[in-house]
Amino acid sequence: MAPPGVYEAEKVLQAKIVMAGESCAGKTSILRRYTELCPATLSPPTSYIATIGIDFKVKTIxxxxTTMKLQIWDTAGQERFHTFTTSFFRGAHGFVLVYDITSTESFQGIVHWMKDIHEKADENVEIILLGNKCDKEAERVIPKNRGEKLAWEYGIPFFETSAKDNINIEDAFLVLAKEILNKSPCVLLDLDMVDLHEKAQKRNCCKL
Known part of the structure; x- marks a missing residue:
């Protein structure tokens, strides 16, 4: 307890969240929409360069x-980076698993990513499933009910999202943050973000 007349500093809980899914599912677009493009009038770029290795951004909510600082890691979906990116799964409190509703391959890949999470992440992590690019209805190949069924089988929340039109992005991350807080509030760590970022960059350079 703080001495009389002295206010205690507000405690900020910090959680590590990892974006996972096949290349071009839209993970980077979702992350940038969530962390950078807050004004409703601001539109995101039409395309992004595929993530090379790994990077992260921070969002405080x-x-x-309760104040939570989310450290969100954006992993590459390409096979050549698979071992490298999954090495960052350990220590994560939550995962945002993403597929593209216009890509059968990305949807089928969810099974493999879930297997990696169960094998390489800590126990009892929270996971949400996102069917991204729902603005491309004319190009849809994965019906919404297939995403809902898969999420039901895994027992995890499901959202269809659009980074372009900012659909369900905030809601999805808020649900994940609340699930993490409700399940394990005492294990949220004070992560050294700068140090982790520097290590990631160094490893990235070695892999290129």
């Missing part, structure tokens, strides 16, 4: 008198 508040709800129910």
């Amino acid at each position: 508040s709800f129910n008198d």
Whole structure:
């Protein structure tokens, strides 16, 4: 307890979240929409260069008198980076698993990513499933009910999202953050983000 007249510093809980899914599912677009493009009038670029290796961004949110700093890691989906990116799964509190509703391959890949999470991440992590690019209805090949069924089988929340039109992005991350907080509030770590970022960059350079 702080001495009389001295206010205690607000405690900020920090959680590590990892984006996972096949290349071009839209993970980077979702992350940039969530962390960078807050004004409703601001539109994201039409395309992004595929993530090379790994990177992260930070988003601070508040709800129910709780402040959480989300450190969100954006992993590459390409096979040549697979071992490297999955090495960052350990220590994660949550995963955002993404597929592209216009790509059968990306949807089928979810099974393999879930297997990696169960094998390489810590136990009892929280996971949400996102069917991205729902703005491309004319190009859809994965019906919404297939995504819902898969999420039901895994027992995880499901959203169809659009980074382009900013559909369900905020809601999805808020649900994940609340699930993490409700399940394991005492294990949220004070992560050294700068140091982790520098290590990631160094490893990235070695892999190129």
